[in-house]
Amino acid sequence: xxKYAWPVVSLVVAAGIQGNLPAGMSLMGAKPDLVLxxxxxxxxxxxxxxxxxxxxxxxxxxxxxxxxxxxSFIVTRTITGFLAGFATTRVxxxxxxxxxxxxxxxxxxCEGLFLLANPRVPLAHAGRVVLGECIYNAGLTLxxxxxxxxxxxRRKIKLADARI
Amino acid sequence: xSIPRNRTALYLAGLLILGTFxxxxxxxxxxxxxxxxxxxxxxxxxxxxxxxxxxxxxxxEWLVRFIRPRGSILRENARLRREVRMLTxxxxxxxxxxxxxxxLRTSLGLKRxxxxxxxxxxxISRKASSWFDTLTIDRGRRAGITxxxxxxxxxxxxxxxxxxxxxxxxxxxxxxxTSAVGAMVxxxxxxxILQGQGSGYLALTYLPKDADVSESDIVVTSGMGRVIxxxxxxxxxxxVMRSSAAGSTTALVRPSVRLDEIEEVFVVKQGAxxxxx
Numbered sequence: 001x002x003k004y005a006w007p008v009v010s011l012v013v014a015a016g017i018q019g020n021l022p023a024g025m026s027l028m029g030a031k032p033d034l035v036l037x038x039x040x041x042x043x044x045x046x047x048x049x050x051x052x053x054x055x056x057x058x059x060x061x062x063x064x065x066x067x068x069x070x071x072s073f074i075v076t077r078t079i080t081g082f083l084a085g086f087a088t089t090r091v092x093x094x095x096x097x098x099x100x101x102x103x104x105x106x107x108x109x110c111e112g113l114f115l116l117a118n119p120r121v122p123l124a125h126a127g128r129v130v131l132g133e134c135i136y137n138a139g140l141t142l143x144x145x146x147x148x149x150x151x152x153x154r155r156k157i158k159l160a161d162a163r164i
Numbered sequence: 165x166s167i168p169r170n171r172t173a174l175y176l177a178g179l180l181i182l183g184t185f186x187x188x189x190x191x192x193x194x195x196x197x198x199x200x201x202x203x204x205x206x207x208x209x210x211x212x213x214x215x216x217x218x219x220x221x222x223x224x225e226w227l228v229r230f231i232r233p234r235g236s237i238l239r240e241n242a243r244l245r246r247e248v249r250m251l252t253x254x255x256x257x258x259x260x261x262x263x264x265x266x267x268l269r270t271s272l273g274l275k276r277x278x279x280x281x282x283x284x285x286x287x288i289s290r291k292a293s294s295w296f297d298t299l300t301i302d303r304g305r306r307a308g309i310t311x312x313x314x315x316x317x318x319x320x321x322x323x324x325x326x327x328x329x330x331x332x333x334x335x336x337x338x339x340x341x342t343s344a345v346g347a348m349v350x351x352x353x354x355x356x357i358l359q360g361q362g363s364g365y366l367a368l369t370y371l372p373k374d375a376d377v378s379e380s381d382i383v384v385t386s387g388m389g390r391v392i393x394x395x396x397x398x399x400x401x402x403x404v405m406r407s408s409a410a411g412s413t414t415a416l417v418r419p420s421v422r423l424d425e426i427e428e429v430f431v432v433k434q435g436a437x438x439x440x441x
Contacts, residue, residue: 016213019289019300020221023424029363030294049175056179060186064206065214065292065300067327067334068194068342071187073293078179111294118295121341121362129294 004053007042011058014038015065029125030132035062036110037137039077040103041144043084045152055081072117080110096142103141104134194327197311204329211332214288214300280393282316282430283307288332290423297323297340297360297423303431304328312391314432320397320420321345321385322429333431337423338398339364346388347398349415352376355386358398358417366399371413377404383417393432 014034021031039058043051059077063070084106111130115121121129186202193200285301292298303309305328313325315335323337324345336343341362348355349368354375356368368383381401387394403416 012209012213013217015210015292016217016289019214019292020217022221022225031291033294048172052176052179056183059183060202060206061210062293063187063190064203065210065289066296067203067298067300068296068336069187070190070203071184074183074186075180078176078183082176114295121295125363133294 004050007038007054008057010038010042011035011054011061015061018062019065026132027136028128028132030129030136032136032140033107033133034140035065036077036080036107037103037140037144039081040084040106040137041099041141041148043081044087044099044102044141044145045148046085048082048085051081051083051085052078053081055079055084069114069118072114076110076113076117079113080106083109096146099145100138100142104138107134107137199305199329200327203327207329207332211288211300211302214332215302218286218288281433283309283433285309285333285429285431287426287429290426295362297337297343297362298326299323299335299337299423299426299429301333301335301429301431302331304331304333306330307431308433309333309431310434313434314385314392314396315429316396316432317421317426317429320399321392322421322426324392325431335429338366338421339419339423345392345398346386347383348386349375349377349401350382350384352381355388356415358383364419364423365402366417366419368401368415368417369412371415373406373408373411373413375413377401377413377415379404381415383415391434 014037018031018034021034025031035058039054042054046054055078056074058081059074060070062077063073066073084102087102087106108130111133115126115130190200190203193203283303285303285307287299288302289300290298292300299315299322301315309325309328311325311327315322315325321338323335323340323343325333326336327334338345338358338360339362340360343360345358346355347358347368352375354371354377356370356375358366358368361367366383368377371377379401383398383401385392385394385396385398397420399417399419399421401415402418405414405416407413
């Protein structure tokens with residue numbers, strides 16, 4: 001249970017920051033989805049069960065922050081976390097292209113599913129926003145994923161040193 | 165080998181079903197205007213994080229302003245002085261018009277407008293998702309804020325409270341596709357329904373085919389529905405589309421309030437809004 005504490009805290013902090021991102025950050029009408037970035041980065045390093053669990057929490061937190069569409073947030077984020085965890089166990093490699101591409105397609109799938117459940121905006125506008133979000137999320141996921149990998153490696157080295 | 169896979173599938177299905185139930189329960193609570201305990205609990209943790217994040221970003225903005233070159237500060241100063249002069253003149257004109265209005269209403273025996281009772285609030289989160297134009301403000305049920313209350317700022321109508329918990333409230337902006345407000349053209353008094361388009365613009369619909377509306381007209385709230393008080397500025401008409409087939413006119417409106425720039429708002433208490441009609 002302790003290993004989920006940091007991801008959950010990170011999701012809550014990401015949701016807090018998400019609502020205060022400056023307007024100038026907008027790319028094609030989209031800002032990065034920090035909650036989704038945190039979810040994907042952690043889930044890529046986890047198994048499908050943990051990914052789905054984190055996705056559930058991410059959806060709950062993000063849905064509560066937005067105040068509308070809570071069910072859609074939970075369902076789409078749970079599926080995204082599951083898929084991210086599944087991708088890790090099946091196709092993951094150390095190549096940096098993999099987290100970038102994973103974040104991009106996972107964002108597209110997540111937002112696509114969300115828009116299927118909530119057809120809210122014109123298709124062309126939605127397409128632009130999803131594309132902008134994919135680009136942002138891919139870049140940020142790479143940074144966060146590398147940071148998490150570095151922390152994990154350091155932790156493992158410390159553990160090995162302690163054993164010696 | 166098949167047992168763990170089944171367990172994973174069951175776990176995923178369980179989470180999805182639970183998520184769906186939470187969503188349905190939340191929607192029902194929203195419709196009934198009653199608090200939803202799951203969201204209230206999450207919001208209890210989120211509100212301090214949102215507030216802290218707002219403070220950090222505000223400090224960042226202040227620092228950026230502080231280290232700006234002197235030239236741009238002087239330019240801004242000159243612009244603000246011009247604005248103050250303009251507003252002072254406008255204020256004097258409006259004060260005179262208000263006095264005249266009271267005098268005329270008294271002589272005609274009309275009911276006087278009840279002054280609005282408002283609660284000041286700070287925006288602690290805005291547009292937390294690309295698909296929803298919502299805001300979170302730092303005042304909730306404890307401050308007497310209830311579902312449906314109108315939210316305004318000095319530029320005009322911002323939106324409506326959709327849900328409030330103890331410490332905070334969720335506001336749906338007028339630009340959100342779920343938002344619909346009774347509105348009219350200030351010049352001609354042609355009234356219709358103003359709907360959010362999700363792309364930053366609003367559509368004034370259900371106007372008659374020959375409605376007197378043209379570009380640059382100012383659109384204000386009509387007070388229909390007795391929820392949002394009459395006369396709040398909403399925005400300016402940027403395009404008029406007349407359809408002879410449908411026999412109606414639609415006006416595209418640019419809102420006067422920019423969601424990204426809102427920092428403080430006033431929530432109009434429900435009873436006050438009804439008294440003003």
